[in-house]
Amino acid sequence: MDDYIAQRSxxxxxxxxxxxxxPFSLLSHEQIREILDQATVRxxxxxxxxxxxxxxxxxxFMVLDGYIRVVRVTPAGxxxxxxxxxxxxxxxxxxxxxxxxxxxxxxxxxxxxxxxWPTTVWDHFVVSYPGFxxxxxxxxxxxxxxLNMRVVEMATQQVEQRVANTLLRLVNQTGRKVADxxxxxxxxxxxxxxxxxATTLHTISRLLSAWEKHGLVKSRRKHIVVSNPQGLVALAxxxx
Amino acid sequence: MDDYIAQRSxxxxxxxxxxxxxPFSLLSHEQIREILDQATVRxxxxxxxxxxxxxxxxxxFMVLDGYIRVVRVTPAGxxxxxxxxxxxxxxxxxxxxxxxxxxxxxxxxxxxxxxxWPTTVWDHFVVSYPGFxxxxxxxxxxxxxxLNMRVVEMATQQVEQRVANTLLRLVNQTGRKVADxxxxxxxxxxxxxxxxxATTLHTISRLLSAWEKHGLVKSRRKHIVVSNPQGLVALAxxxx
DNA sequence: TATAAACTTTGCGCTAGCACAACCTTTGTT
DNA sequence: AACAAAGGTTGTGCTAGCGCAAAGTTTATA
Numbered sequence: 001m002d003d004y005i006a007q008r009s010x011x012x013x014x015x016x017x018x019x020x021x022x023p024f025s026l027l028s029h030e031q032i033r034e035i036l037d038q039a040t041v042r043x044x045x046x047x048x049x050x051x052x053x054x055x056x057x058x059x060x061f062m063v064l065d066g067y068i069r070v071v072r073v074t075p076a077g078x079x080x081x082x083x084x085x086x087x088x089x090x091x092x093x094x095x096x097x098x099x100x101x102x103x104x105x106x107x108x109x110x111x112x113x114x115x116x117w118p119t120t121v122w123d124h125f126v127v128s129y130p131g132f133x134x135x136x137x138x139x140x141x142x143x144x145x146x147l148n149m150r151v152v153e154m155a156t157q158q159v160e161q162r163v164a165n166t167l168l169r170l171v172n173q174t175g176r177k178v179a180d181x182x183x184x185x186x187x188x189x190x191x192x193x194x195x196x197x198a199t200t201l202h203t204i205s206r207l208l209s210a211w212e213k214h215g216l217v218k219s220r221r222k223h224i225v226v227s228n229p230q231g232l233v234a235l236a237x238x239x240x
Numbered sequence: 241m242d243d244y245i246a247q248r249s250x251x252x253x254x255x256x257x258x259x260x261x262x263p264f265s266l267l268s269h270e271q272i273r274e275i276l277d278q279a280t281v282r283x284x285x286x287x288x289x290x291x292x293x294x295x296x297x298x299x300x301f302m303v304l305d306g307y308i309r310v311v312r313v314t315p316a317g318x319x320x321x322x323x324x325x326x327x328x329x330x331x332x333x334x335x336x337x338x339x340x341x342x343x344x345x346x347x348x349x350x351x352x353x354x355x356x357w358p359t360t361v362w363d364h365f366v367v368s369y370p371g372f373x374x375x376x377x378x379x380x381x382x383x384x385x386x387l388n389m390r391v392v393e394m395a396t397q398q399v400e401q402r403v404a405n406t407l408l409r410l411v412n413q414t415g416r417k418v419a420d421x422x423x424x425x426x427x428x429x430x431x432x433x434x435x436x437x438a439t440t441l442h443t444i445s446r447l448l449s450a451w452e453k454h455g456l457v458k459s460r461r462k463h464i465v466v467s468n469p470q471g472l473v474a475l476a477x478x479x480x
Numbered sequence: 481t482a483t484a485a486a487c488t489t490t491g492c493g494c495t496a497g498c499a500c501a502a503c504c505t506t507t508g509t510t
Numbered sequence: 511a512a513c514a515a516a517g518g519t520t521g522t523g524c525t526a527g528c529g530c531a532a533a534g535t536t537t538a539t540a
């Protein structure tokens with residue numbers, strides 16, 4: 001975050017940006033005004049690191065537009081993708097779980113607009129804004145649920161089922177309707193998918209080719225469209 | 241929890257039970273008194289289900305003595321062990337993450353003494369007892385860290401390394417010093433270990449046999465003693 | 481418009497570790 | 511003391527999916 005550049009908009013941020021986002025939805029216009037006035041906005045290109053695992057957690061963030069990819073790197077240098085965060089969600093909330101440093105690295109998965117606040121205002125937010133803390137912890141709960149599901153899947157399912165499930169989750173959570181199905185809403189490579197499912201890009205490539213042959217998906221470079229979700233669900237269920 | 245039997249002790253619970261346990265350590269004697277007076281105590285035998293995944297989360301719990309094993313069961317009936325909770329920790333705190341039901345099943349891994357409170361007092365605890373909420377979320381953060389570590393391990397390590405790491409973590413967190421090393425402090429079968437590491441009891445048996453031959457561990461039925469932690473650490477590091 | 485860089489496909493051989501199977505040992509029960 | 515039940519060991523064959531390799535395609539850069 002050495003190159004962090006605060007870029008408050010020349011025009012003030014519009015309050016309607018936050019009014020429908022859960023952690024803020026119970027608040028008055030005045031409160032949202034306060035919150036926005038303390039925020040820093042920044043636009044990021046794709047593939048930019050927002051913060052690194054282990055950095056002191058001196059800010060917390062919210063995705064206004066775009067997607068964040070949360071990754072961890074092993075001592076051996078292997079990367080694994082932990083999570084994708086869609087717009088409207090907070091991230092980098094190490095403070096909420098009593099951490100002084102970020103537990104993982106956050107990278108933009110697409111162009112993105114990110115709000116951030118200094119961690120020092122966290123406690124103020126928690127006590128002053130009703131619903132902020134409970135909504136935040138709900139999100140934390142959802143992420144724990146995802147992690148748990150991931151562990152169970154990796155422990156019990158074959159590669160093909162894991163990849164099918166991951167892809168389905170991806171289009172459910174971040175899918176965009178297109179002519180011939182639902183498309184993952186950000187650039188995604190074979191390598192990325194392999195880092196989400198604990199396999200190799202080669203295996204992913206083979207799977208996608210096979211699925212395409214059976215009319216389940218359509219993929220081009222960095223794009224994946226699920227054209228037959230039903231079929232994928234069947235694959236994910238029926239043992240192989 | 242059909243067979244749940246409230247058993248408040250005849251003599252009141254001693255305040256010193258809680259004074260040194262983090263979520264309560266900042267509180268006055270009066271406050272701890274209040275908390276204990278609202279608690280229900282129960283002694284469980286080994287292998288007893290405290291609550292099931294999906295049950296309405298109408299109570300939250302604390303391990304006073306013994307260990308809790310948190311498990312999840314797949315639709316196909318395979319069981320995987322998510323976590324072990326040692327004495328002094330809260331569990332079943334679905335409420336903290338905005339859930340109405342328990343996300344996993346809790347079973348005693350040893351004889352255990354468990355305190356519990358109705359979920360309805362949760363909010364009262366959070367607002368009335370300083371440090372309660374932050375300490376609780378710290379624990380949540382630690383558990384998330386464990387889950388993450390688990391995902392990374394399963395994604396990147398060989399079975400032997402995973403099992404070595406898991407065993408090391410087990411003796412670090414719940415180890416008891418014995419004559420010839422450090423022993424896992426509760427009954428643990430090959431099957432259990434396999435459900436923690438996503439492998440089979442057969443593979444675990446072979447690994448333990450091999451390790452015993454090399455003087456790293458000593459195991460009898462339901463007992464595992466790590467006699468050479470250094471050696472295990474080396475195994476866990478050096479790729480195989 | 482050539483060249484490089486990033487991403488993808490496909491083939492082939494190998495092996496970690498699983499499935500299956502049989503048997504052994506310890507502990508609990510009648 | 512006999513039997514059952516739970517837990518543990520060990521052998522054998524098989525295969526999912528990885529490692530390695532080579533080549534194709536698309537996009538970015540000079």
